[in-house]
Amino acid sequence: MTTVIKGGTIVAADRSYEADILIEGETIKAIGPDLKGDTVIDAAGAYVMPGGIDPHTHLEMPFMGTTAAETWESGSFAALSGGTTMVVDFVIPGEDGMLAAFDAWAERSARQASGDYSFHMAVTGWSEKHFDEMEKVVARGVNTFKHFMAYKGALMVNDDEMFASFQRCAALGALPLVHAENGDIVAALQQKYMAEGRPGPESHAFSRPPEVEGEATNRAIMIADAAGVPVYIVHTSCEQAHEAIRRARQKGMRVYGEPLIQHLVLDEGEYFSKDWNYSAQRVMSPPFRNKSHQDSLWAGLAAGSLQVVATDHAAFTTAQKQFGLTDFTKIPNGTGGLEDRMPVLWTRGVETGRLTPNEFVAVTSTNIAQILNIYPQKGAILPGSDADLVVWDPTLTKTITAANQKSIIDYNVFEGIAVKGLPRYTISRGEVVWSDGQNSGPRPGRGKFIARKPFPAI
Amino acid sequence: MTTVIKGGTIVAADRSYEADILIEGETIKAIGPDLKGDTVIDAAGAYVMPGGIDPHTHLEMPFMGTTAAETWESGSFAALSGGTTMVVDFVIPGEDGMLAAFDAWAERSARQASGDYSFHMAVTGWSEKHFDEMEKVVARGVNTFKHFMAYKGALMVNDDEMFASFQRCAALGALPLVHAENGDIVAALQQKYMAEGRPGPESHAFSRPPEVEGEATNRAIMIADAAGVPVYIVHTSCEQAHEAIRRARQKGMRVYGEPLIQHLVLDEGEYFSKDWNYSAQRVMSPPFRNKSHQDSLWAGLAAGSLQVVATDHAAFTTAQKQFGLTDFTKIPNGTGGLEDRMPVLWTRGVETGRLTPNEFVAVTSTNIAQILNIYPQKGAILPGSDADLVVWDPTLTKTITAANQKSIIDYNVFEGIAVKGLPRYTISRGEVVWSDGQNSGPRPGRGKFIARKPFPAI
Amino acid sequence: MTTVIKGGTIVAADRSYEADILIEGETIKAIGPDLKGDTVIDAAGAYVMPGGIDPHTHLEMPFMGTTAAETWESGSFAALSGGTTMVVDFVIPGEDGMLAAFDAWAERSARQASGDYSFHMAVTGWSEKHFDEMEKVVARGVNTFKHFMAYKGALMVNDDEMFASFQRCAALGALPLVHAENGDIVAALQQKYMAEGRPGPESHAFSRPPEVEGEATNRAIMIADAAGVPVYIVHTSCEQAHEAIRRARQKGMRVYGEPLIQHLVLDEGEYFSKDWNYSAQRVMSPPFRNKSHQDSLWAGLAAGSLQVVATDHAAFTTAQKQFGLTDFTKIPNGTGGLEDRMPVLWTRGVETGRLTPNEFVAVTSTNIAQILNIYPQKGAILPGSDADLVVWDPTLTKTITAANQKSIIDYNVFEGIAVKGLPRYTISRGEVVWSDGQNSGPRPGRGKFIARKPFPAI
Amino acid sequence: MTTVIKGGTIVAADRSYEADILIEGETIKAIGPDLKGDTVIDAAGAYVMPGGIDPHTHLEMPFMGTTAAETWESGSFAALSGGTTMVVDFVIPGEDGMLAAFDAWAERSARQASGDYSFHMAVTGWSEKHFDEMEKVVARGVNTFKHFMAYKGALMVNDDEMFASFQRCAALGALPLVHAENGDIVAALQQKYMAEGRPGPESHAFSRPPEVEGEATNRAIMIADAAGVPVYIVHTSCEQAHEAIRRARQKGMRVYGEPLIQHLVLDEGEYFSKDWNYSAQRVMSPPFRNKSHQDSLWAGLAAGSLQVVATDHAAFTTAQKQFGLTDFTKIPNGTGGLEDRMPVLWTRGVETGRLTPNEFVAVTSTNIAQILNIYPQKGAILPGSDADLVVWDPTLTKTITAANQKSIIDYNVFEGIAVKGLPRYTISRGEVVWSDGQNSGPRPGRGKFIARKPFPAI
């Protein structure tokens, strides 16, 4: 059983060219002119690109006393509908440790996911048990460990814990990831704003200023450098953090930065709505920033000092957000984006000339596949690669609205944004899982876990 | 007639993997396991990489009253022996204009070259004739125009000439290249040192300090930005120039920087030899710098703020150098490097851990192929690519010495450097043109001119 | 005949303290508690500060085919009314050379000025005559030479001329000043906008973008460094120029930057008025910038990377501005500010907490007195200093309007700005020349030329 | 009883001029030509400068299980002999809290000091008691509080403690000082080097790399910014820390940096001696750095991004150093410098042209007097100022050697350095306390405590 994608322009990270793609089973069999197959997918007038990879999601995450409402079923299908064929979700260990949490995540995802997925593991403390479990986690196909410098009293680790874990990563050939905000200062500022009688969502932004993120980014980089390991900074939202990353890279350090599509296009003005719900729906960490930071992030993607665009998809309903009605520190942190990342980035990045189509592919798929050591199984259009593909029609348009979204959530932070450039088809390991204008739906259980090998230990 | 390269690890810019390569005629036909062909090339234990591209040579260049001694015959063979399968040489127009110079270059190269080649065209003044000829030069397959901000009274163009030419490049879909040193200040400093009775080669370095290069780099970038065109800075030798490039890239400008292998490993101490010949042989522009600049350049290659390693191969004999015995300003500027670029870069870059093998491929071949718009014909190992390949044996060693070099010149600026990592075979469009330990020799006339299409006009 | 300023708080660059000031004749005789004199000036509730020095004016300057309408009589009185007791004006040599121009300037100023003044001399070309005249100009009491990198075809000098003049400055103990914009690019962009049929005042801003100023600033600094002389950049208007200055200072180079009060508070939006006159009145070089640059300039004043606030007062009437009705390149460049510099800076700088009162004194008076080598004759409140003082009442307010200004011009770029903090009295060499609420008027001829000694030659 | 200093050139931070100084009792009475007094001090051919202030000493400090051997008696006299008329010492509270420690310090100093002194108070933890005591400490004349980000398990405070204390400083009008090194990482690296069997003094340097200091500096600045208070970084030793300070100042933040004379002239090579004692004597934190950092520090003093040169005088004998013979972490941290700071800075700074004499005065005395809010009582030559003066003879020379020093210590880190420029006389509140070539000795008990008022609360 073979499929041919015919008549499109293949857009890879390194080049664009006209060719057909022959898919046999789940993988790409051949690329070239005039290929034939049992089924034909029409790509005329379209770009054929590697399926998007969103390396930063929190589906059904237990957090802040509730659970992210986006399920693996709804989330992974929303992703496919937007051209994203793989997500990497963060496993957050509870009291039973990393392996138990891994199992819980694996169970939920295996049962529900329509597209492929993989895991990062969070390191939320330090002990001999952590040391030991990390090796077992690597053996299960996870080569990335997440560290929170914020969420004091909950997920936060301090500098010596982080240093210990980073050294362990180096020994295991794993890559440390960091949520970089100074948790001590955030906690103190939160108290301050509450004490001053300012419990609204805007205080969320005030209590997490860009300097707090820049500082932590700079600190994480120093600690990684001392540990002799590269480091990946998640949700780089501001010039201060980007500056720290650039400064390190200029010294030859191996540091990666990941802006979110939200921070690229939305700004702090969102927190000043008179509608509490509207603002609370936008509460995430780091918060949206002053517009001037957006230029910095876009330039970083073009210059290569930032490498990946993600979403930090952690979607809570308005009802859940209202847990924080009288106390902004109780608003569950997180927004959606999984479904809209690629159309919004194309519209605001490629259509405006900021990014080339090849750079679009690099930052949505290829770079992260290389960073996560799953390239060219994912992130590439090469013979032997998984046939995770998107037939991208640059003439398709829509206006984003929660009313029509695949996400389970009752709002959308991109509401009203008109996008140009959407998937005509999304293909996951050879199967068409989304067709524009057709009545596609989730296919729970067809998504597979993608194990990732460690890098050579340092 | 087919050839298979068997048993090697293919190293491309984006990944490393084990596979054989099937060559049919001049191009790569297939890549995969267990390929078969009429002839077998043994790559066991070796890396198979795209042949090197040196985008900055001056073979048989008329300059400073003489002609660079390295011929197309000797130079292109020296290149092959070091793993470089293509050179891009600078056509310098004389009084008869660009087209006449193009013809002269084409004649010399076609007759002598063993490997492939292409041309950049220099713009050394500005007039309607220049405006008109540029279009014809593009039609002949040249998409890059070189501008000299130094060599006052000779090749130098001033700011409005450069701006006019850059705008013309934008309209033609061509990329401007710049030799960035402030020619006014260099000329004045040269006079000053001569007037002070300091005619030795060390005054060459003193009269071209890093600030003079940094300034011109910064200026060229501003002019390109005003013209709305990317810009490529040749022979970026110092932190000051690199800083200007980084600063521009951080703003989203499209700027490229090209360190030379010489500046990556040699320093200004070379000019303080008691042996006049020794120092004069090292006279080139920009001059070698203080060691601290080397860290900046290496970090730039790792970070992506610098993209290409070249040689500026412009080789004059010691006898020619002696034209400047009593006046350093008359020493023909230029050194060799064509033959040693790749082994020296591997030894000092990859063996030391500064660069990955993939980054090595990127900066010696793939990046410049993309920048020059000849990717993936060159710079790639893909079906359909020219079979320009090097079977790189990381265990081969030698000590560089002029006594054994293929270059025609009577000295070598890398004399005495022990390299580890050398071509076992070099293959040019399917033919083995260099085998380690065999008695390979030049094959004048087999090299072909590689035409390059313009980019879409801006 | 003595005067005592009683009851005020003396604010100097280094400290604030309560004391009276005894003036005898033209100079400060004593500072201390309970001083007595023939006349008493009431400073209760006020700050007593060194009179302001505006080091950048163009009174009655012949320029762009006309003559700046602000006369020495009106201009020097306007200055006094705003607390500025000394101006330094630019002598622009014509065909008859520097000395003849000096004489013309000296005649006009001596006849009309109410307050003290001094001169900078422009170097608008290079020849043996320039070399020789510079020494004579220094002998007449001028230790600063101005260089224009813009105004191509008129005042502009190129790099080797500038380098020659800078070296001459070094030898004479003089300080080079630079108007830093790339004149080649400005001229080309002017032609471009005119050719595109965009002759309005907004094209003035478009043809002089910040990059053009940053580039020239960077170049001037490099040339000064090569010449071994400090350099003073006039009208630093943007982050790009400030960045170049900071970068040089971080290397130990002696570089000064002078933001104008206009650039600190007005932005490019002024050029988009539907009223041609309104926008044309604001045409000056460099043009007003995007608001983001203002933060950079204010921070520079606080950090010490920028040292002086000036006005570039070059005031043309609306009728004169209309010379450029159909061609923005013919709009005489220049705006006023002499009268409003100190109140506006106090209001937007000190009242907002950006600057301390001591820093206000430093940047309006003391720093430039030191840079110009007339400290502590000017710029200080010390026994022996000229009694150039301003009794600054922080409670006085007014709304700036052309209707009430002392300047001769028919508009004011600060129209409508409400200031808080104004001179209660301005004292020039011991005489009260401005009293708030009194009917003060010009006193032509009482101003004196202040000769400035060269620095030790380098 | 009056004294006149005759015939010298007064060098202040803002200017140099020839004048006599009349001292009446302990203060400067008059400055001018031809003054007369009961006693005459000959300043012919000499510079008369404000006495030096060393704001960073640890006399008789209990630390690391021992007590700094330099006593108040020996230390304060050593200071005077080198032109330093005032020291500011750090009170380190023990279990009994700040006030008890203050008393202990006050008792020791009052009994022994020959010159004036003042105190900083260390905040080494956080509680309501700290909160309360800080106000009482301010009432006793201390407006500066020190925070250690290193010395984990001992003096170190963490981020939320520091933030709390900084906010308290803001409320009290006090200035926070910070020892900036990441204590977690230092501790972990110390363990690592010990575990690797590298117990020698060079491991001291390896375990405290510049990045660790740069990181902490950056963090302290962010926390101060969040608290809305200026911050003073002690012993800024490297480009990384200086960069963080510059970056903050460029944004308008009020941040001060204090390089030590040791870091300006000594480098890490000192730790590689084969003589354990030699290297251990040089152990201090931060350690000496690679030479490239020195350029950064000198440029910072010239540019104004660094303001003060201090010593961190904490002098332990060789016998004390030997507590760490088999474990570098037990070597008492600290070196001397009190006596040599001014001659070494003059020799390496002013004689070389890096600093002007006025800048020398600024960084050794005037700037810190302003920062500590005791200007112009100290740090100035003005009527009413304390007559703390040094008659600086630029022709006096000596070679520094422990054999001849006033310090009690048995070695000197500047041993063998030839200085040019020494005090001819040092005058403390009107008394000559040091005369070159005379047999001056300590005068225990004549030094006075200098109380410092808080700044206006923020």
Ligand SMILES: [Zn+2]
């Ligand atoms: Zn996060």
Ligand SMILES: [Zn+2]
């Ligand atoms: Zn997250």
Ligand SMILES: [Zn+2]
């Ligand atoms: Zn060149």
Ligand SMILES: [Zn+2]
């Ligand atoms: Zn060249």
Ligand SMILES: [Zn+2]
């Ligand atoms: Zn100007």
Ligand SMILES: [Zn+2]
């Ligand atoms: Zn001007």
Ligand SMILES: [Zn+2]
């Ligand atoms: Zn310390």
Ligand SMILES: [Zn+2]
């Ligand atoms: Zn200390």
